Each structure stands twice: as structure tokens, then as C-alpha cells.
Amino acid sequence: MSQFAINILFVGASFAIYIGIAIWAKAGSTKDFYVAGGGVHPITNGMAIGADWMSAASFISMAGLIAAGGYANSTFLMGWTGGYVLLALLLAPYLRKFGKFTVPEFIGDRFYSRTARMVAVVCLIVASLTYVIGQMAGAGVAFSRFLEVDATTGLIIAAVVVFFYSVLGGMKGITYTQVAQYIVLIIAYTIPAVFISLELTGNPLPPLGLFSDHSASGQPLLAKLNEVVTALGFDAYTAMVDNKLNMVLFTLSLMIGTAGLPHVIMRFFTVPKVADARWSAGWALVFIGLLYLTAPAVASMARLNLMTTIYPDMAGQVENYDAAASNAIAYGDRPDWIRTWEETGLITFEDKNNDGNIQFYNDSTDFADRGWQGNELTVNNDILVLANPEIANLPGWVIGLIAAGGLAAALSTAAGLLLAISSAISHDLIKGAINPNITERGELKAARISMSVAIVVATYLGANPPGFAAQVVALAFGIAAASLFPVLMMGIFSKRVNNKGAIAGMLSGLTFTLVYIFVYKGWFFIPGTNNLADTPENWVLGISPLSIGAVGAIINFAVAYLVSKSSEEPPREIQELVESVRYPKGAGGAVNH
Amino acid sequence: MADEKTNAEAYWKANVRLITGCLIVWALVSYGCAILLRPLLSSIPVGGTDLGFWFAQQGSILTFIGLIFFYAWKMNRLDKQYGLEE
Numbered sequence: 001m002s003q004f005a006i007n008i009l010f011v012g013a014s015f016a017i018y019i020g021i022a023i024w025a026k027a028g029s030t031k032d033f034y035v036a037g038g039g040v041h042p043i044t045n046g047m048a049i050g051a052d053w054m055s056a057a058s059f060i061s062m063a064g065l066i067a068a069g070g071y072a073n074s075t076f077l078m079g080w081t082g083g084y085v086l087l088a089l090l091l092a093p094y095l096r097k098f099g100k101f102t103v104p105e106f107i108g109d110r111f112y113s114r115t116a117r118m119v120a121v122v123c124l125i126v127a128s129l130t131y132v133i134g135q136m137a138g139a140g141v142a143f144s145r146f147l148e149v150d151a152t153t154g155l156i157i158a159a160v161v162v163f164f165y166s167v168l169g170g171m172k173g174i175t176y177t178q179v180a181q182y183i184v185l186i187i188a189y190t191i192p193a194v195f196i197s198l199e200l201t202g203n204p205l206p207p208l209g210l211f212s213d214h215s216a217s218g219q220p221l222l223a224k225l226n227e228v229v230t231a232l233g234f235d236a237y238t239a240m241v242d243n244k245l246n247m248v249l250f251t252l253s254l255m256i257g258t259a260g261l262p263h264v265i266m267r268f269f270t271v272p273k274v275a276d277a278r279w280s281a282g283w284a285l286v287f288i289g290l291l292y293l294t295a296p297a298v299a300s301m302a303r304l305n306l307m308t309t310i311y312p313d314m315a316g317q318v319e320n321y322d323a324a325a326s327n328a329i330a331y332g333d334r335p336d337w338i339r340t341w342e343e344t345g346l347i348t349f350e351d352k353n354n355d356g357n358i359q360f361y362n363d364s365t366d367f368a369d370r371g372w373q374g375n376e377l378t379v380n381n382d383i384l385v386l387a388n389p390e391i392a393n394l395p396g397w398v399i400g401l402i403a404a405g406g407l408a409a410a411l412s413t414a415a416g417l418l419l420a421i422s423s424a425i426s427h428d429l430i431k432g433a434i435n436p437n438i439t440e441r442g443e444l445k446a447a448r449i450s451m452s453v454a455i456v457v458a459t460y461l462g463a464n465p466p467g468f469a470a471q472v473v474a475l476a477f478g479i480a481a482a483s484l485f486p487v488l489m490m491g492i493f494s495k496r497v498n499n500k501g502a503i504a505g506m507l508s509g510l511t512f513t514l515v516y517i518f519v520y521k522g523w524f525f526i527p528g529t530n531n532l533a534d535t536p537e538n539w540v541l542g543i544s545p546l547s548i549g550a551v552g553a554i555i556n557f558a559v560a561y562l563v564s565k566s567s568e569e570p571p572r573e574i575q576e577l578v579e580s581v582r583y584p585k586g587a588g589g590a591v592n593h
Numbered sequence: 594m595a596d597e598k599t600n601a602e603a604y605w606k607a608n609v610r611l612i613t614g615c616l617i618v619w620a621l622v623s624y625g626c627a628i629l630l631r632p633l634l635s636s637i638p639v640g641g642t643d644l645g646f647w648f649a650q651q652g653s654i655l656t657f658i659g660l661i662f663f664y665a666w667k668m669n670r671l672d673k674q675y676g677l678e679e
Contacts, residue, residue: 036619054657055630071646071649071650074627074649074650077650077653078623078627078649078653078654081654081655081657082596082619082623082657084657084661085615085616085657085660085661088661088664088665089612089615089616089661089664132639170636207651208639209650210650210651211639211640211641211642211647212640214643219641220640220641220642221640221641222640222642222646223641223642224641224643226641236644238629238642238643240632240635244628246625247628248628248629251623251624254625273670273679274672274679275668275669275678275679278661278664278665278669281657281661281665282661282662282665285654285657285658285661286658289654289655289658292654293651293654293655296650296651301624304660318637333659413631454678459637489597493609501637527605527616575613579601581614582605583604583605583677584677584678584679585674585678585679586679
């Protein structure tokens with residue numbers, strides 16, 4: 001069977017499962033559509049959160065980022081998992097107890113203000129839309145690489161599949177497809193990693209392999225990798241980071257942002273009890289941890305494999321790295337996977353010194369004495385996971401699995417985000433503001449229509465990505481961290497914060513964060529409109545625009561507190577609402593509103 | 594009525610204390626061991642590198658998982674102890 005046929009088989013089979021689930025899990029009420037009926041088991045929910053959370057970025061890009069940055073990019077690992085501790089301890093159980101359908105609804109009720117609810121709706125839509133465009137574009141790329149259709153056609157196929165199960169089933173359909181998608185993506189991610197770990201270290205468990213000895217050289221894997229990359233002028237893989245303030249703030253922004261993302265918070269509304277919300281956060285992190293503990297192993301092993309493919313003499317015990325570096329493979333002898341990826345433009349080669357060999361190194365270090373005149377090979381970080389099975393010479397079915405896994409990661413996250421957007425429109429905007437007297441059936445219909453519109457918009461923007469689409473980390477996490485998380489937390493932990501405080505806090509955190517990002521990235525991300533170049537020398541105190549969400553969150557907290565202190569206390573019934581959210585007793589009743 | 598209120602307040606205080614303790618551990622492993630204190634831990638070798646690197650790429654994630662389950666278990670006991678469970 002050809003590779004193409006295998007890929008079609010794997011992707012086709014996974015899609016058939018998703019569609020089957022959609023037909024089985026059709027939503028009959030708004031409660032089904034928004035919170036899957038509210039009866040999801042905590043382990044099932046944990047798995048669904050795993051798929052909801054792990055996007056094309058986690059599946060495809062993260063290992064590549066860590067491979068390129070080494071220790072410095074551990075921020076993604078800690079940031080995207082540490083947020084779950086905040087969720088489990090500070091938000092999830094209480095928002096579950098509150099027992100309504102959406103995040104803006106809590107903000108609106110707790111701060112007895114339609115304005116606050118609308119500010120939250122806008123933040124939710126901007127953050128989620130930025131995020132979903134990346135997922136749709138990622139699905140398009142996966143299609144074009146593995147199924148040999150062009151990216152736009154791939155995007156439309158993906159949109160049709162998502163349309164089917166999310167419009168029909170809402171949260172109910174999405175929950176059970178996400179469980180299936182989690183299983184597909186975790187198998188696809190771990191199988192190649194196990195093979196590679198066995199090959200390089202003899203240890204079948206990649207997280208242990210990472211800290212084991214490298215079989216071919218007898219040295220610890222990470223020590224070997226450090227030697228190889230430094231011999232080629234790169235920073236050591238495990239090197240310390242000087243700008244610790246920025247590293248701390250970046251990690252903090254990712255953590256707070258994770259905890260404030262509405263599409264993740266919503267998933268906690270689907271479990272029956274407050275205790276289940278706590279457990280499902282734990283299970284979610286177990287399922288997420290399986291991938292996040294594998295990713296750093298994949299990163300270091302793939303980086304080493306890539307280097308020793310180009311410089312075969314570096315693979316074993318090396319006496320003299322200069323000599324090993326001078327014996328790179330000839331461009332004509334490059335392996336097939338390099339040829340395949342060259343066709344996509346994600347690997348490029350230019351023979352700068354015309355010696356016919358590939359020189360792959362960090363050319364900010366001068367290696368003229370080796371006869372090198374610049375780095376000749378550029379490898380896009382994103383191909384690392386996708387090309388991994390080919391680099392390690394794994395059988396064709398593993399490649400088919402990776403294709404299905406990458407699509408599962410992109411589609412499951414896209415569906416969760418689209419649901420967050422459509423429920424904000426139908427429940428918060430239409431029922432909450434425009435037409436409060438809408439019937440249950442009318443609202444369900446409105447939810448399905450908003451979902452359809454959101455899919456069409458996301459598909460269009462996925463095919464024609466606007467400038468802001470590439471700024472997921474800055475924009476989606478920055479907004480969630482600076483505007484949503486602080487008011488949600490204060491709404492539970494303080495009875496004193498009132499409507500004025502919450503609105504002032506959200507707006508000041510948001511404005512501060514956006515202005516700081518726009519100053520370096522361009523106003524509304526229009527190229528050329530930035531006031532300062534986006535380089536570390538220009539950053540205030542060395543804080544990158546990607547890390548500013550954490551500072552925005554602190555400003556939000558401070559402003560909300562000060563404004564509330566200098567104005568009246570919230571009314572009595574609001575203080576009672578806060579009380580009721582704090583104690584688990586009586587959650588079962590609260591959901592039937 | 595007054596008793597019920599005191600009971601609920603005591604429950605909330607115990608919860609906030611537990612959260613504070615968990616968040617101290619949370620910050621200590623990630624911002625502490627993995628980032629700010631890494632230079633101090635660099636003399637402790639782990640598989641070809643140092644303890645700080647291990648915390649950054651593995652240790653903090655494992656601690657986070659443990660923390661959430663610990664909190665969930667402890668809170669379930671508090672819920673029962675104060676008679677506030679569902």
C-alpha cells in the first residue's frame with residue numbers, strides 16, 4: 001500500500017469515528033448544547049479537556065520550539081501545565097458551583113453589570129478567534145502535506161467535519177469526539193517517541209530516555225547533545241538563561257492565560273458536582289502530562305538525530321568535533337525526508353561555499369577556518385514532530401498515525417473554541433442582551449446558527465490569515481491573563497470588589513497589555529506601525545511583549561481593588577451569591593435554572 | 594444560624610490556607626527550582642545535566658499533577674468534615 005493510501009486510511013477512519021459520535025450524541029436542549037447535559041464523568045471530562053487544550057501548537061510546534069531553544073523554552077512546558085493548578089484551586093470548582101453556561105455570564109451576574117458581561121464577551125471572542133484561526137490553518141497544512149490536496153481544500157474538508165459534529169451535537173457532540181481525538185493524538189504522539197527513545201537510549205519510556213545514556217556514544221544524552229550543538233556554534237541545549245525576569249513573567253503569563261481561557265473553563269461546567277470539577281482538573285493534567293512529558297524527550301532526541309543525519313561522524317564517540325564537522329553529508333546524498341519537506345518549502349538549502357555538502361550551523365559564530373561561508377540549511381521548527389517518524393525510519397503506518405493525530409489535535413481545539421464563541425453570541429449577546437425572552441428552542445437554534453457562522457468566519461480567516469493570527473501567544477494568552485482571569489478570581493475570593501472595580505480592572509489590564517504589544521508588534525498588528533523594534537534592547541526592563549500579560553493581570557487586580565475600595569460595597573444579594581459559590585452544598589439544584 | 598455561619602467561615606478559612614500552601618509549592622518548583630534557584634542547584638547532577646533543568650522539563654509538571662490531586666482529596670475531606678458536601 002502506498003504512503004498516500006495509508007494516510008487516507010488513517011485520517012478517513014478517524015473522521016468516520018468523529019461523525020459516528022456526532023450522530024449518536026445529538027443535542028436536544030440548550031443544556032446539552034452548552035454543557036453536554038451536565039453529566040460528564042470527571043475522567044471523561046479530563047480526557048476531553050486534554051484534547052480541547054492540546055492544539056496544533058502543542059502537538060506540532062511545541063517540541064520544535066523546545067528543540068530550538070532548549071532549556072530557555074521550558075517556559076512553554078511549565079506555563080501550559082501550571083495554569084491547571086490555578087484552574088483547579090482558584091476557579092473551576094466555584095464556577096461549577098455557580099452552575100451557569102458561560103464565562104461572561106458569571107462576570108455579568110457577579111458584578112451585576114451588563115457592561116462587564118459585554119466586555120468579557122469581546123475579550124472572549126478576540127482571544128478565541130485568534131486561537132481558532134491558527135488551528136484551522138494548522139489543519140490545512142496537515143492536509144496538504146499528508147493528503148496531497150491544497151491547503152484551502154484541506155481547510156474546507158476540516159471545516160465540514162467540525163461543522164457536522166459541533167453544530168449537531170454542541171458541547172455534547174464535542175465532548176465525546178474530543179475523547180476519541182485525545183486517544184488518537186496521544187497514540188500518534190507517543191508511538192514514534194517510544195521508537196526513537198529505544199533507538200537512541202535503549203529506554204522505551206521517552207521521559208526516562210531523556211535523562212539516560214546515549215547508546216552510540218555512552219555519554220548521557222543531554223551531555224552528548226550539548227557537545228554536538230556547541231561544536232556547531234549553537235548555545236548549549238541546557239544553558240542557563242540570563243534574563244530571568246522575562247522568563248518568570250513569560251511563564252506566569254502562559255499560566256494565568258491558560259487558567260483564563262474560556263474554552264477550557266467551560267469544560268468544567270459539564271461535570272455533575274463540585275468535587276468532580278476538582279478531580280477532572282487533575283485527570284486533565286494527567287492526560288496533558290503524557291504529551292508534555294514526552295515532548296521534551298522528542299525535542300532533544302529529534303535535534304540530535306537531525307544533527308547526526310547531517311554530520312554522520314558525530315553520531316558515536318567523537319575524539320575531534322572539528323574533524324567530524326568537516327565531514328558533512330553531500331547534498332546529493334540527503335535522505336528522502338529532506339527531499340519531501342523541501343517540496344513544502346519548510347526545509348531550504350543553499351550551497352553558499354559551493355562544496356556540494358550541507359553545512360548546518362549557527363553562523364553568528366565564525367567558522368571560516370572550516371571553509372564555511374554561512375549556514376546552508378534552514379529547517380522550520382514545525383516539521384520536527386511531523387517528520388520525526390521519517391527521520392527515524394519508522395514504518396509507513398506511523399506516518400499515517402501522525403497525520404491523523406495532528407488533525408485530531410487541531411480539530412478538537414477548534415471545536416472547543418468555536419463553541420466558546422458561539423455560546424457567547426447566542427447566550428450572552430442574544431439571550432443576555434438583545435432578546436431576553438427568547439424561547440429554549442429559539443436559543444438552541446440561535447446557538448446552531450452562531451456556530452455555523454463562527455465556522456465560516458474561522459475557515460475564511462484560516463485560508464486568508466490576517467496579521468494578528470500569528471500572535472496567538474501574545475494576543476490570546478495576553479487577553480485571557482490580563483482581563484478575564486483576575487476578575488474571575490476576584491469575583492470568587494473577594495466580596496468587596498464591585499461592578500465599577502471589575503470593569504475598570506478589566507479595561508485597564510486589557511488596554512495596558514494591548515498597548516505594550518502594539519508598540520512592539522505594530523498597531524493592530526499592521527506591519528510597519530510599531531513604535532519600537534521588537535528586540536530585547538528596546539523592551540522595558542527586558543520584558544518581552546509576549547510576557548506582558550502577567551503585568552497586565554497585576555494592573556487589573558490593583559485597579560479593581562482600588563476602585564472598589566473607594567466606591568460602595570456590592571449589594572447584599574451579590575455578597576450572598578459569592579457565599580453560595582464558595583460552598584459545594586446545593587450545586588445540583590443550581591444547574592436547573 | 595450563627596453556628597452555620599461560623600462553620601462556613603471556618604471551612605472557607607481552611608480552604609484558603611490549603612490553597613496558599615499549594616500555591617507556595619507550585620511557585621517554588623516552577624519559578625524557584627526551575628528558574629531563579631537553578632544556579633544554586635547546578636551542583637546536583639541529573640542525567641547529564643542539573644536538577645534545575647529536570648525541574649523545568651519534568652519535575653514541575655509532575656509536581657503540578659500531584660498538587661491538584663492532593664488538593665482535590667483534601668477538599669473532599671474538608672467538605673465532609675464541615676458538612677458542606679453535596
